[in-house]
Amino acid sequence: DTGVSQNPRHKITKRGQNVTFRCDPISEHNRLYWYRQTLGQGPEFLTYFQNEAQLEKSRLLSDRFSAERPKGSFSTLEIQRTEQGDSAMYLCASSKKETSLGNIQYFGAGTRLSVL
Amino acid sequence: GDSVTQMEGPVTLSEEAFLTINCTYTATGYPSLFWYVQYPGEGLQLLLKATKADDKGSNKGFEATYRKETTSFHLEKGSVQVSDSAVYFCALTSDQKVTFGTGTKLQVIP
Numbered sequence: 001d002t003g004v005s006q007n008p009r010h011k012i013t014k015r016g017q018n019v020t021f022r023c024d025p026i027s028e029h030n031r032l033y034w035y036r037q038t039l040g041q042g043p044e045f046l047t048y049f050q051n052e053a054q055l056e057k058s059r060l061l062s063d064r065f066s067a068e069r070p071k072g073s074f075s076t077l078e079i080q081r082t083e084q085g086d087s088a089m090y091l092c093a094s095s096k097k098e099t100s101l102g103n104i105q106y107f108g109a110g111t112r113l114s115v116l
Numbered sequence: 117g118d119s120v121t122q123m124e125g126p127v128t129l130s131e132e133a134f135l136t137i138n139c140t141y142t143a144t145g146y147p148s149l150f151w152y153v154q155y156p157g158e159g160l161q162l163l164l165k166a167t168k169a170d171d172k173g174s175n176k177g178f179e180a181t182y183r184k185e186t187t188s189f190h191l192e193k194g195s196v197q198v199s200d201s202a203v204y205f206c207a208l209t210s211d212q213k214v215t216f217g218t219g220t221k222l223q224v225i226p
Contacts, residue, residue, distance in 0.1 A: 004159070031212070033212075033213065033214075035214075040218070040219075041218055041219070042120075042205050042207075042216030042217050042218050042219050043160070043205075043214070043216050044216075045213035045214065045215070048212055048213065055212070056212060056213070058213075091159065091160065093160075093214075103148065103209045103212065103214075104150075104162060104165065105162075105209075105214055106162070107152075107159040107160040107161070108159050109157075109158055109159040110159055
């Protein structure tokens with residue numbers, strides 16, 4: 001079990017550029033989640049997948065954001081026409097289907113995005 | 117909607133001091149409650165959890181009890197160490213997403 005892996009760890013981009021982040025979940029986990037964390041705040045839910053199906057999207061996820069999980073394994077989060085307000089830490093988490101112990105999500109180290 | 121409120125930091129304690137970080141929640145249904153910890157430069161790690169009323173979660177000397185009557189899940193540790201310095205997040209799940217508090221930074225000084 002290598003944990004949840006996110007790449008890149010840091011991304012610096014200019015306003016208006018597109019960026020894409022990747023998340024590799026724990027191998028046997030069928031659920032995958034994306035969160036955004038700004039400085040001094042807790043993570044905020046963006047979206048989640050069960051296998052390849054995207055089942056819920058937060059209203060925080062504007063039209064410039066798109067997430068995919070094409071084969072039910074890794075996922076990508078793309079932000080088009082980045083804005084300075086997109087600067088944040090983007091966290092990925094994964095979990096198994098609901099168990100009696102509650103929905104325990106395991107988090108990656110995150111991708112820190114800085115939009116100049 | 118669901119929400120989590122936790123005490124603001126930073127909290128600065130001397131080594132071996134007693135720690136309490138308060139957390140209260142608002143949720144529909146019967147949420148599961150969690151404490152996550154984030155060490156500098158690292159991702160969130162699950163510290164402990166409780167899935168029903170009166171459950172006590174514990175790990176690494178930390179404890180928290182699920183109090184339905186007061187909708188609270190306060191984190192405690194009897195004797196903190198320098199290595200406990202981190203940001204602590206109280207969280208809940210009542211459906212598929214986790215709702216986090218804003219985090220409390222703990223700084224333990226020797």
